[in-house]
Amino acid sequence: MASNSLDPFLGQLISTLENEASSLAGISNEIQEMKLLFQTITSFLVDADRAGENSETQKAWVGSIRDLAYQVEDAIDEYMYHLNRQRQCSFLHRTLHFPKVLLVRHKVATKLKDINTRMKSITERANQFGVQQLEERVDASSHHDPNWKNRLSEASLFFKDDDLVGIRKAQHELLGWLMNEEPKRTVVSVVGMGGSGKTTLVANTFNKQNVKQHFDFCTWITVSQQYAIEELFRSMVKDIYKQTDEDVPMQVDTMTYRALVETLVQFLQSRRYLIVLDDVWSIRFWHEINIALPEGMRGSRIMITTRKEDVAPFQSGIVSYIHRIQPLRIDEAWKLFCVKAFPNELGGCPSYLDSLARNLVEKCQGLPLAIAALGGLMSSKKSLAEWKRVHDNLNWELGNNPSLELVRTISLLSYHDLPFQLKHCFLYCCIFPEDYDIGRKRIIRLWMAEGFLEKANDTPLEVIAESYLMDLIRRNLLQVAWRNYFGRPKAFKMHDLIRDFALSISKEEKFVAVSDGKRGKKKKEVVATRFKVLDLENAPIHELPREFGDLFNLRYLNLSRTQVKELPKSIGRLSNLLTLLLNFVKIQKLPDEIMMLQNLRHLRASYLVVSDTDFTLPTIEGICVPLNICTIKSLQVLSYVKGVDAFLIKLKEMTQLRRLGLDGITEADEIPLCISVERMEHLHHLSLTARPQATLKLDALSSAPRHLEKLLLIGKLRTVPRWFNTLYNLKYLNLQWSELWEDALPHIQALPNLLHLSLLSNAFLGERLWFIEGFPKLKILEIMGCPQLNEILVERGAMPNLEELQVLRCRELRRLPYGWEHLTHLKEVRLFEVSNGLVESICGKVNNIPTSPYISLIRIIDDDNGHDHEVESMWICQILN
Numbered sequence: 074m075a076s077n078s079l080d081p082f083l084g085q086l087i088s089t090l091e092n093e094a095s096s097l098a099g100i101s102n103e104i105q106e107m108k109l110l111f112q113t114i115t116s117f118l119v120d121a122d123r124a125g126e127n128s129e130t131q132k133a134w135v136g137s138i139r140d141l142a143y144q145v146e147d148a149i150d151e152y153m154y155h156l157n158r159q160r161q162c163s164f165l166h167r168t169l170h171f172p173k174v175l176l177v178r179h180k181v182a183t184k185l186k187d188i189n190t191r192m193k194s195i196t197e198r199a200n201q202f203g204v205q206q207l208e209e210r211v212d213a214s215s216h217h218d219p220n221w222k223n224r225l226s227e228a229s230l231f232f233k234d235d236d237l238v239g240i241r242k243a244q245h246e247l248l249g250w251l252m253n254e255e256p257k258r259t260v261v262s263v264v265g266m267g268g269s270g271k272t273t274l275v276a277n278t279f280n281k282q283n284v285k286q287h288f289d290f291c292t293w294i295t296v297s298q299q300y301a302i303e304e305l306f307r308s309m310v311k312d313i314y315k316q317t318d319e320d321v322p323m324q325v326d327t328m329t330y331r332a333l334v335e336t337l338v339q340f341l342q343s344r345r346y347l348i349v350l351d352d353v354w355s356i357r358f359w360h361e362i363n364i365a366l367p368e369g370m371r372g373s374r375i376m377i378t379t380r381k382e383d384v385a386p387f388q389s390g391i392v393s394y395i396h397r398i399q400p401l402r403i404d405e406a407w408k409l410f411c412v413k414a415f416p417n418e419l420g421g422c423p424s425y426l427d428s429l430a431r432n433l434v435e436k437c438q439g440l441p442l443a444i445a446a447l448g449g450l451m452s453s454k455k456s457l458a459e460w461k462r463v464h465d466n467l468n469w470e471l472g473n474n475p476s477l478e479l480v481r482t483i484s485l486l487s488y489h490d491l492p493f494q495l496k497h498c499f500l501y502c503c504i505f506p507e508d509y510d511i512g513r514k515r516i517i518r519l520w521m522a523e524g525f526l527e528k529a530n531d532t533p534l535e536v537i538a539e540s541y542l543m544d545l546i547r548r549n550l551l552q553v554a555w556r557n558y559f560g561r562p563k564a565f566k567m568h569d570l571i572r573d574f575a576l577s578i579s580k581e582e583k584f585v586a587v588s589d590g591k592r593g594k595k596k597k598e599v600v601a602t603r604f605k606v607l608d609l610e611n612a613p614i615h616e617l618p619r620e621f622g623d624l625f626n627l628r629y630l631n632l633s634r635t636q637v638k639e640l641p642k643s644i645g646r647l648s649n650l651l652t653l654l655l656n657f658v659k660i661q662k663l664p665d666e667i668m669m670l671q672n673l674r675h676l677r678a679s680y681l682v683v684s685d686t687d688f689t690l691p692t693i694e695g696i697c698v699p700l701n702i703c704t705i706k707s708l709q710v711l712s713y714v715k716g717v718d719a720f721l722i723k724l725k726e727m728t729q730l731r732r733l734g735l736d737g738i739t740e741a742d743e744i745p746l747c748i749s750v751e752r753m754e755h756l757h758h759l760s761l762t763a764r765p766q767a768t769l770k771l772d773a774l775s776s777a778p779r780h781l782e783k784l785l786l787i788g789k790l791r792t793v794p795r796w797f798n799t800l801y802n803l804k805y806l807n808l809q810w811s812e813l814w815e816d817a818l819p820h821i822q823a824l825p826n827l828l829h830l831s832l833l834s835n836a837f838l839g840e841r842l843w844f845i846e847g848f849p850k851l852k853i854l855e856i857m858g859c860p861q862l863n864e865i866l867v868e869r870g871a872m873p874n875l876e877e878l879q880v881l882r883c884r885e886l887r888r889l890p891y892g893w894e895h896l897t898h899l900k901e902v903r904l905f906e907v908s909n910g911l912v913e914s915i916c917g918k919v920n921n922i923p924t925s926p927y928i929s930l931i932r933i934i935d936d937d938n939g940h941d942h943e944v945e946s947m948w949i950c951q952i953l954n
Contacts, residue, residue, distance in 0.1 A: 137195050139582065141188050147603060148184045150626050238412075238441075239405035240274050243396060247278045247376075250394045251347070252287050256370040257392045262377045262385035265398025267569050268442025271378040272351055274398070279349055279376070288374070289344035290316060295351045297507040297569075302361045306333040309348075309365075313340050318905050334365045342367040346374075352508065352569070353379045400439025409441065410434045413448025429460045442568060449548045450487045487548055488578065494527045498541050499550055500584055501525070502567050503575035510554045510564040513542065518652045518675055522606050522628030534674075535709065535731075558829040558853055559782075559804055610634055610654070622646035633657055633677075645669035657681045660696060668701035675710040676702075695736030695762070703727050712760060716742060724749040734760040738788065739767045747773035756781055763788025763810075771796075777803075786811065793820040805829045808836040822847025822871070831855040840864060840885075844871040857881035865890035874898050881905040 250261045263271045276293075278284065285291055292312045294305055307325060310333055314321045328336070348366065353359070366375065379385060385395045401409065411421045414430065422430050433451070437443040454460050491499060498520050505511050517538040520526055526537050545551045546562060550571060554564040567575065579585040606629040615636040622643025630647070633656035644650075645666030653670070655678035663678075678696040695715040702708075703723040711727070712734025714720075721735075722745045730753050738746065738761055750759065756778040763769045769788040776799040777784075783805040790811040797820045800806075804826055808817075812835055821830065828850055834857065841864040842856070851872050856862070856879065863885040875896050880886065880903070887910030893899070904911065 134195065136583075138192065141192050141195070143583075144188055145185065148181050148188075150603070151181065237273065237277060238409040239401045240270070240277060243274055243398075244278050246396060247274070248281070248284070251278070251284060251374050251376075254372075255392055256372050258366070258368045258373045258375065260375045260377065260391055260393040262379065262393065262395045263398065264379055264382055264385045264395060266440075267380055268440055269398040269400075270441040271380075271398055273441070275349060275351065275376055275378055279347070284347065287345075288347040290341065290346040291348075292316075292346075293349045293351065295508040296353050296358060298352075298354045299506070300358070302358075303330050303333060305362065306330070306337060306365060310336050313337075337365040338367055341365075341373075342369055343371075344373075345371040347376070348374075349376045349378075351378045353377050353384055354381060356384055359384075401441060401444070402439070403435070406434050406437060406439050406444055407431070409444050410437075410448045413445050414451040416452060425457055426460055429457075429464050433464060446487055446548075446550070446571075449550075450490055452547070453490075485574070487550055488574075491548075494525065495541055495544060497523070497525045497584070498538075499545055500575050500579050500582075502545075502551065503572050503579060504585055504587060505567070507569055507572060508566060510566060512564050513539075513562055517542065519606060519629060521674070522651050524605070524628075533709065533731075605629065607631070617641050619643055625649065628652070630654070640664055640667075642666045648672065651675065653677075655679070655696065657693070662697040663699060663702075665699045665701065667699060668704055671705055672707055673705050674707050676708065676714075677710060677712055679713045695734070712758075713762075716746065716761075718742065718745070721745040721749060725752050728752050729755060731755050732758040734758075734762075736762045737764045738762065738769060739764050740770045743770040743773050747771060750774060750778065751776070753778050754780070758783040760785040761787070785809075793817045795820075797821060798823060800824055801826065803827055807831040807833065809833045811836040813837050814839055816841070816843060818842060818844060818847075825849060827851055829853040829855075832857070832859065834858040835860070837862065841866065844868060846871050848872045849874070851875055853877045853879075855879040855881075856883060859883050860885065862886055864888075867892040867895055869895045872896060876900045877903070879903045879905075880907060880911075882907075884908055887911050 247261060247263075250259065263275055265271045279291065279293060290313070292309055294308060296305070307328065310325055310328070311321050313336075314325075346366075350358075350362070366373075377385065385393075400406075410430065410433070411418075415421055415423075430451075433447055434444065437447060451460065451463065454463065488496065488499065501520065501523065502511060502516065517535060520538050520541070521534050526534050526541070528534070529537060542551070542562070542565075546553060546565065551565045551567060553562045554566050555562075557563045576585075576587060579587075603626050604624055605626055607624065607627060608629070608631040610631045610633045612635055615638070617632075617637060617640065619641055620643075621641055622645070624647060626649060627647050628649055629652045630650060631652075631654040633654050635658060638659045640660060640663060642664050643666075644664065645668075647670060650670050650673055652675040653673060654675070657679055659681060660678070661680050667673075676698075680694045680696050682692045682694055693713070695713045697715045697717070698711075698720065700720055700723050702711075703720075703726045706727075706729060708727065709730060710732040711730055712732055713736055714734065715737045716724075716735035717737065718741070721742050724745070725748055727749070733750075733753065733756060735746075746761075750756070751774055757780055759778075759781060761769060761771075767788060769786055769790055771786075771790075771794045774794065774796050776796050779799075780802060781800060782802055784800065784803055785807040787807075787809040788811070790808070790813060793813065801824070803824050806821065806824070806827060806829070808831065811817075811832075816839060817832075817837060821827070822845070824847075827848060830848070830851060830853070833855070837856075837859045838861055840861050842862065843866045845868050848871060852874055854872065854875060854877070856865075858881065860883075862883045865886065867890050869892065876898055877900060878896075882905065884907065887908050889911070
């Protein structure tokens with residue numbers, strides 16, 4: 074039953090009715106009757122789905138039921154709002170206003186009775202017109218694997234989708250066009266339908282080491298159907314600064330169209346450049362961007378990916394090549410499918426599934442997206458019966474674009490296979506623009522705000538949401554965009570076709586409407602008080618209206634990077650608020666009313682200090698919070714706030730925190746701070762910043778929280794705290810301005826799970842860092858701004874898994890680390906603002922590097938003469954063992 078089966082909203086509403094039953098006093102009869110009716114309807118939808126029912130009559134019937142369900146949700150939200158407000162008032166106030174509560178209760182009860190009556194009427198009419206209860210019942214639990222949560226919780230977060238099938242020949246052709254001796258600027262177009270692997274092929278080619286060596290400047294621009302040419306130019310200008318390791322000037326965000334074009338032309342005309350324009354939809358775009366891409370005779374290349382045949386051959390008078398993506402051969406398609414469907418089977422497809430599996434692959438017609446999506450779907454199917462059910466119901470509906478219909482049909486199957494809790498989570502992702510990197514934490518908090526998560530005993534909602542996210546990634550409905558140093562997905566994307574599919578379902582179910590910005594909704598169509606999410610990041614607003622507190626349903630509020638200078642006291646009326654984001658704002662202090670937000674889980678804040686002069690970069694400070702914020706027992710994240718004396722004493726009450734960030738710490742804060750941190754047994758992330766010139770005294774802490782994974786200490790330490798040896802689960806350690814004189818490494822090297830170590834900005838004032846042993850899992854070592862450091866030694870066995878070494882602004886260091894030939898897993902070395910002596914050391918000893926690291930020398934500081942030399946990037950590869 075197209076997109077309506079086991080409707081996710083109905084399932085969510087039933088959960089709400091069950092969870093709030095005890096709070097909905099006075100209207101319990103109406104609630105109980107409605108719950109039973111919705112359960113019956115949901116059971117019908119499950120059975121209809123199993124029987125393949127998909128009539129227009131049934132769709133209309135389900136649409137009517139859903140409309141009533143939305144009205145039920147609104148009525149319950151309104152009642153809960155008044156109930157919560159009453160609970161927050163004094164006894165006298167509650168007594169005086171009790172008649173008002175009775176009036177609200179009567180109003181809601183009347184509304185629910187009316188909805189119940191209308192629902193029964195719709196059900197009766199449905200029976201008359203042929204939408205009848207199915208006789209053959211099918212167990213709803215068979216709709217998906219009931220053990221998916223347990224299996225997912227055991228799955229590794231380090232899953233990587235590096236499987237590239239059938240691109241070798243095509244890539245060889247592209248490399249030839251990119252690196253031949255043709256001096257004229259050349260356009261290489263890759264044409265194919267959505268999901269055919271255009272971007273995958275070009276991206277893998279673009280990232281080749283020899284390609285990066287061949288060109289002076291490389292950048293990737295995603296165009297999409299809706300684009301702003303000035304923003305694309307601005308992105309390219311910022312990339313220029315990043316690749317030359319210069320700070321991006323703040324004026325880039327305000328540069329005019331002419332200034333952007335002049336900057337690009339001036340930079341590119343003297344260089345051999347490679348620019349990828351991904352997902353081009355119109356010839357007009359070429360005319361708009363061509364003005365900023367000088368031709369010259371330096372062998373520059375432009376690569377274009379497009380779905381449209383008429384976009385590729387338009388470059389008249391320009392050297393151009395076209396590669397048309399071909400479907401995967403049957404053997405390549407089979408290999409890709411097996412990788413997705415049987416990731417844990419060394420022997421590939423089991424023999425009893427071979428025939429069904431090959432039929433499924435054949436129906437995908439060599440389209441990589443369809444094969445990957447179907448393989449992801451089948452990876453959770455273990456029995457022959459499950460495979461046969463999918464095989465027999467795979468109705469390929471051919472239209473004007475048969476391949477597109479195939480992918481949409483596969484996507485629909487993947488969607489139907491989702492548990493109802495995941496369906497709305499998946500559809501919600503389509504609210505972001507095409508090719509948008511969706512942050513993991515952001516989407517998790519949004520899902521929580523919308524109420525999409527199913528509670529499971531004492532498991533934190535954040536953990537449940539992350540399991541949902543990983544399930545969607547595993548099913549190939551979402552793609553990992555990039556990962557953090559833990560290997561955990563940090564951001565992800567929706568494939569364009571998957572997003573189109575999700576949008577069509579959302580429109581059909583009246584779930585979400587996405588505006589193209591060309592026309593707005595009429596005011597009467599938007600009921601602001603019903604908002605659950607309000608994301609105003611970067612909006613040009615300076616204050617919030619007094620009526621702001623009337624948004625009683627609000628769960629998520631983001632005011633980051635706005636010009637708002639204070640929050641109104643009415644914010645205390647937002648009793649349902651879960652997430653409050655105030656990053657890089659001009660708010661210095663939160664009002665006392667913040668303590669009324671007893672459901673608040675995430676408070677991220679930072680005060681942006683902007684200098685009166687144009688020569689000083691903005692700085693970040695913590696925000697002052699009222700002492701009574703410590704009474705919010707639901708708070709999981711509290712960062713970045715001022716750690717004043719009285720607040721640190723009260724902080725010990727917040728034992729539930731998972732993330733804590735404090736600013737303005739002094740020596741006098743040692744005892745209350747350490748007592749508080751020691752009691753936070755759930756803490757995963759801790760960031761402490763000392764007041765300027767103050768010392769971070771942390772010796773009173775006997776042991777760190779046992780779950781701590783990330784630790785940032787910014788300020789004078791002088792010595793490494795003795796409790797460092799208790800950081801058994803620490804994965805990330807960042808020390809800044811620590812002024813350590815002793816060799817700190819012996820206190821850190823035994824940390825068994827440390828993956829990333831950063832010693833920044835005077836963190837170490839000694840002359841020698843000696844890596845004698847330890848650091849068994851360290852992958853990234855970053856050393857920056859250690860002014861006296863002139864020697865690094867690496868003994869055999871130390872840092873055996875190091876992959877990346879970064880040395881920045883250590884001007885006394887004039888040679889490679891002694892013993893770096895022991896770093897057998899080293900892949901990349903980055904040197905920035907280093908001495909010529911260090912560069913000469915690299916050139917002289919490059920043959921002793923054990924592997925083939927990717928060494929980039931972006932800027933060299935000649936420390937002897939005090940000159941700042943800009944040099945072209947120097948790539949050293951093909952290193953001999």
